[in-house]
Amino acid sequence: MIIKRREEKILSEERGWILVYGRRKVGKTFTIRRAIPWDLYCTITRSGNVILEEGSNRKITSQENAIKKVTELLRENKTVVIDEFQRINPEYMEIIALEHPNGRLIASGSSFKIFQEIFSKRSPLLGLFSAIRFEIIRTADVIASISELLKDKLDVKGTLIWGVLLRDPWVIPMFNVENNPIEEISRKIWQIVMTSQSLIGEVFTEEERRLTRTYEAIMRLIAEGTWDLSELASILSSRGLISGGRESITGVLDVLSKIGIITKIPLWKSRKRFYYKISSPIVSIALYADQKLGISEGIGQLGDKGILYYPLGMEFQFSIGELLAEYYNAMMSYSILPEGDIDVVLLKRNRPIIAFEISLGSVEDEEIKRLRNMAEKLGIRKIGVVSIGEKYEGKEAVNVAMSGDDIIKIARNIAAGIYGRSI
Incomplete structure (x- = not known):
């Protein structure tokens, strides 16, 4: 099932050089391949090599050879995509910059660090790209797509619940959307929990940060519904993970927000400024269930489906609010x-x-x-x-x-x- 998201239209209409950035598994590569008729697609691997795709041909080469091909095609006013751009050798950024404004270049990066690097004062690429940030899919886009694709197979409630659960694209192939959403989550809870944990680990890897016990503890506490800074600080301090009060975790929360793991919702007329929640509804539900039952530790199984209704209700509230x-x-x-x-x-x-x-x-x-x-x-x-x-x-x-x-x-x-x- 393909969810039609508005970023696809933005990408197809935007001219010039574009930087697409956002955390892993939010659909950047899938949307670029659908929206842009490219002439050359380069994917930089973790080992530093490059997978080159040109038409139906695909080969692995070095970054040096790949950049030669990129510059050659840009001079011919062709469209080139460089995926996982955050892995590029910095010395090649200056070579790429010399080709501006030739052709159409789409650089895609699975980290927010790459955005900071390209738009920093010292970057040779500063001022050459317009930027498009990818996050999880907007609620309206998911509901609109599902209601069209499955209009004869889902009732209204099922359509709206799936519209919340499928906002994070990686989970879409995992579910049979024609089934009851609670039943589907219950059957696949172990897989969802383990994939969510792996995804968080990948996000930290791409940001070149270490997933410390403090980061993980904060995410799990927020998923359980603990959002107040003083309460978070008190719990973490009692566990020996931090020293100091709420000021000691403000920076951690800012990092988690910046890399797309948590969302800060403004509080109206409350003594606190923000309510903190996990950005992805399905990851939030997974971490909540894991905290309550110890699923990832092999301790518990999801016997009582009722445990899902509280986190689902909260995610529904905020997604419809958006x-x-x-x-x-x-x-x-x-x-x-x-x-x-x-x-x-x-x-x-x-x-x-x-x-x-x-x-x-x-x-x-x-x-x-x-x-x-x-x-x-x-x-x-x-x-x-x-x-x-x-x-x-x-x-x-x-x-x-x-x-x-x-x-x-x-x-x-x-x-x-x-x-x-x-x-």
Whole structure:
């Protein structure tokens, strides 16, 4: 199954030299090969050699020979792709720079370090590339694709849950999307957990960083729902992994955010600035299950599928929140109050425009009343509800009520470039 993502259109239309960068396994190579009719495709291996593809011909050669071929074709105004660009010998960067603006060069790198190197003051390539950052697939793109490809095989709830789970491209071939998503995860949980761990290790390798016990402990704690800096610092300090308070882990969290492992969601009217979560929904669910059951240690199996509902609900909340933020041309935030949470608060110019309750099931009047009370305390005048079970038609007044069908329609509109709606 192929998810049509908007980066494909951007790549096909962008002219000149392009740097495509992002963590491993987010679909960079797949999208480049689909979107760009290239004349030469070079993949730099971990050993430093280069796999050259020209038409149906493929061979392995040295970087020196590959660069000669690259410069030759650029002078002929051909299109050249260099994949795993972060592995290139630095001395060849200057040779490549001399060919600008000849031809069309797409450099793809599986690290954020390569972005910093190319756009640093001392880089010979500074100013020669426009940059496109790849992250996990946007929620709207996945839902829009699934709803078209499997419209006769999935119900609305299944479409939306898969729309969240399949945002990380590496997991797409692993699942039979026509099956129940909870059943599929349950059957393949060991494979998902082990692949997630390997992926994280690969990300650190490409960034030339060591996956220390501190990094791993923070990721696992965040996956479990521990996001407060003081609480994280206290736990890590008690384990002897850090010394000092919350300031000692701020830099670690910044690194994890920069390399695409965690996401920082702004908190509205809370004493803390950010809520930290694992960026990939499927990796987040895998680490949560592993923390609870010790799957990677061979200790437990996923006997009770109910353990998946909490992390799935949280991932659904934030993924749909991202979709709504796109639709209304706003920024998504979250609010945590002593009396409860507001699932999504949409902001424009740092002011709240609406608070949303998001549910995989139905929503009761009491929940809407609670949402309105909390919103009013925060100065939020409008409230909305997304209920996948059925559209809310209760006694409490809401400004926006959406069903699962409405979310699918919105996803299709966003994928088609129709968004920026006012509330």
